[in-house]
């Protein structure tokens with residue numbers, strides 16, 4: 001029987017997305033299970049396998065129809081498919097590829113989750129048909145994935161493409177989880193947008209954001225982008241976010257000359273308000289002869305980018 005199915009996994013700290021896919025990117029079945037992190041994450045792989053087996057049986061699929069298993073995992077992935085450190089899963093020097101291969105008795109391929117999302121957008125999303133692109137996920141943090149000539153830039157120890165930790169505030173920046181301060185993540189993630197806004201609330205200027213903060217006890221990035229049409233402080237924050245992202249993307253454009261930047265994550269729901277703010281500044285920092293060749297696009301796969309990318313890890317070996 002011809003092997004043409006893929007089992008793909010987007011491993012998350014709370015839930016894991018699972019899918020059975022075809023080599024051409026068709027989704028046969030997609031579901032989620034909770035991630036059991038007890039005892040340093042030793043149940044994670046066996047639980048996923050049991051869920052996969054039960055679903056395959058229910059769909060009347062045989063293991064010899066599967067080419068392999070692909071997984072996107074949070075944390076840096078080394079060349080041998082091991083994870084050096086995934087704090088929220090309890091994994092330290094965890095031989096993930098090996099565990100998957102032993103448990104599933106199938107070839108397994110592993111990549112960092114942000115890199116997987118980038119591969120997913122290249123295979124079936126906004127970057128379909130492209131082979132040089134940079135994906136930026138603006139969520140609780142800022143994730144990045146760089147693809148050059150169809151290959152993820154993984155780096156020596158799995159830290160390639162950590163765009164969220166480019167320093168964009170060179171003095172007095174907000175401190176970042178990574179140990180530095182002034183990282184892109186501290187000003188362009190959902191939390192970062194709120195960081196910038198809270199700073200402005202200290203001024204005397206009138207703003208509806210202060211009213212929202214006093215009424216609801218907190219602010220979100222959505223409050224800020226929604227208010228930007230009519231509120232000067234909100235507009236100033238959006239402009240700052242655009243500046244920092246414009247700086248980061250313009251610099252990446254100079255180094256990589258990609259076909260596209262693809263923006264995803266919760267903050268990207270601001271759509272054109274965000275894209276316009278980035279476009280206002282990106283050319284100031286990009287190499288002029290080639291900057292016009294780079295498109296700025298919104299991602300199209302949403303939360304499914306990771307499972308498509310995990311599927312692509314298997315597909316690209318076939």
Ligand SMILES: [Zn+2]
Nearest residue numbers: 165176178183
């Ligand atoms: Zn950082």
